[in-house]
Amino acid sequence: MSQLWSYVLPGFAGGCPQALLAVAIVLTYTATGVLNFAASGQAYVAGLTYALLIEGGHSIWFAAVISVLVLSPLLGVVLDVALFSRIRGASQTAQVVVSLVVLLLLEQVPALIRGDAPVYAPPPIVGNASDVSFHAGSTGVSSEQLGAVVITVGVVALVAFVLKSTRLGLTMRAAVESPRLLELSGVKAFPIRTASWMLSSVLSGLAGVLIAPTLVQVSTVSYWMVFVPAVCAAVLGGFRSLLGACTAGFGLAVLVSIAAGYLPESTFFQAVVGPGIPFVILAVCVVAHPGMANLLRSSDPLATVDPPRIVAVVPPPRTAASWGISGLGLAVAVAGSLVVLLALEPADVYVLSTGIALGIVFLSITLVTGVSGQLSLAQASFAGIGAFACGQLSLHVGWGFFAGALAGSFLAALVSAALGVLARRLRGLALVLLTFAFALLCDQVIFQWSWVGGGFTGVQMPIPSVFGTSLQPSSRAFLVLTMAIFALCGVTVYRLRVGSVGLFAASLRESEVGSRSIGVSPTRVRFELFVVAGAIAGLGGSLLGSLQGVVSPASFTIETGLFWVVAVCAIGSVSTTGALLAGVAVAISQQPNTATTALGNVGLWIEVALAFSALSYAWRPEGMVEVLRHGAIKQIDALHLLTSGRSRS
Amino acid sequence: MTSRLDVRGVTTSFGGVHAVSNVSFTLGAGEQLSIIGPNGSGKTTLLDGIAGRVPFDDGMVLLDGVQLSGTPEHHARRGIARTFQRTQIFPSLTLADHLLVALRARHGSPRLWRDLLRVTTRTSGEREAIATCLGHVGLAGKEDVIVGTLGLGTCRMVELARALVTAPSVLLLDECSSGLDGDEASLLVDVVLETSARTGMSVVAIEHDLSVVAAFGGEVLVLVNGVLLGQGHLDEVLANPEVASAYLGARP
Ligand SMILES: Nc1ncnc2c1ncn2[C@@H]1O[C@H](COP(=O)(O)OP(=O)(O)O)[C@@H](O)[C@H]1O
């Protein structure tokens, strides 16, 4: 019995931040419809500020007040006013992309400002870790833990009271039920929405400040690890109930703590099964929770009053100008490739090859996001699966690169098929969550197994050899190979996009109800695209791995995956050109040569710039490339009209 | 002889609301049926149930004597086509693409490998079917127009064309004349009746406009609060005092 207590009590205390974060996530979702991935970033920023202020000699209370009660609500207001209130009409996918961008910015901007010097754990707001307040059985509860629990329970009770019993709370709940009805009754939705962003930001910030003292270093990854169970708890609360989410947050923490305690001592269980529990729980929650399949469906009885606000990508008609632009693009591509092949330095050839290999992986994002209209956060994981399979097959079975890459691609397709079967009823946010759980499972658990990810040293990748000559990563021959494989995958994506599957997918993107009424099966179309995307990502991953020489779990982390999605959304998720250019941009940003200049870390700047431009996804989901292309076509057509008009008169 | 569509005692409730209670009717090949009733009386829910979009809690629907079950796509492939009260068009697709999706989905054949092996283009058969169908609804030659740029009246026509191109055996229309002016509405009715006469397609139409109901001819079903209040020809139905008071209010 006392052993059970020794797992329950720390679990409960450790559950405080995730319970708070869960409440914050549900609050934002119910009041604004945004699944806020940035909550983890908001917590990080608050925790970091708290730690830095204390490091700078300020008192604990001052640091806590500034980070939780000043900075956090301010951040909430800025996020709402500058960003989320402006994209209310955008699709939920677009809103997730924007929240991912915010997350990346919140994580990158502090690094840009202050470099990456480590920040050590600050002291807790109240109590301290070694000071035992009371004993339950033989387990001592420290005053830090007690303090965290008291603060958390107090704050959640206060929020619950505000929502239940005050006028503000009443209007907030009404805004959740039907923003339209509320506006018709003369209440402006604006201050309500902003208030809920502020409140959720304060909760996230408090979570962040509670997490910081329990860490060794204040790092973004640690915040991820709290965010995951928080999302789990929000799912368990059906994304509706604040108290449900809070309870689930505590419950999950206790469960995981007990499970970890009672798992057999063997390293297999401790190292392999234990860490995976949160992600598996998240995946199970998303798949099994009855509300998840309908997460997209609005319950607003007046939702049908408004016409749906769609951001339609109306393609310009095929005119001479558009053919001209396509021809010009092709000519530039051919000429460019020739120049590149003849004139580039090996280091640049290498960056370009990497960019094109990344472009292949990004083609899988084109399929899932651009064609199917869904958002998957797991494409980097499929690339990883391909790469690790290729590497391990070469290492243990002696397979060459091409056989290994094919096998890796096949395996990635199989795994995405399995995930696709699990996700067959899911779309929109629920699919985002499931792929998120899977990506984290790969990142934190599966790739960490040494027989997959090769452990600390990674896996040595085979080098492709053609007609007995092996192609060195920085050679032109390797570049040609990458180009050829990109062309192959690009043609595949193009054919799917313009063929029947693409047509069905387009109809599903625009009106799922309408498409089903004429016999289009959404499950089937999305599944097919998802599996082909998995295969392409796997292939691209092998190529990328072979270029890097060694792949390790650090090559395919969750952050990498999120950044890739953001980069593709910024540059263009609907075309092969977009994928290619995004690949090259990311490759340049990661190139070691550009790492440090007078401006600081150039790669980081490029990343931040890409993230910023991805914000436009909410308004123009077709991305930069298409916007430029359409603009050019319009200009040329206008010019053409002008000149032909003149010659006639 | 089995009737084309046989609806037996269907019931749907949402929480405590009985949207449709124990409604039955039959419809022969080539016949028309209009459903009238005040807002919120369960007309759309009844249509959604027949089209497979919302499952009935009870009762059954038979198409040519075979019981229907499953999802809307299953029903569509069995020959049930429909339009929507709020149009469900694909704004960024062209008119031709609207009909093409419908044509290809009707048979639901495997497509992935065909797409992968070569660029899928429209076959001459598909082109012909699209051109013919557009001709029937008065949109001949507008294949490449992007539907998002069209007005509501034309959008309803596009939706109708998308349904008709699959050569359905039952067509379900949900307030297809609402938002249309008199000319547009009568064109729509003409197209539907002409197709029905030509192909033996049966029609179930929810209508508010009694002149459109009269134009459709056929039987009229009155639905109030989910309950079938009357059935028969328009004049008979309107003569029923119960219907008059529930639906039309007191009439001199
Ligand atoms: N998805 C739904 N969830 C809950 N109630 C619904 C839903 N759809 C319809 N209803 C309710 O069912 C009743 C009938 O609606 P509907 O079939 O749309 O009526 P009509 O088409 O005759 O105007 C209404 O009371 C409506 O509020």
Ligand SMILES: [Mg+2]
């Ligand atoms: Mg209706």
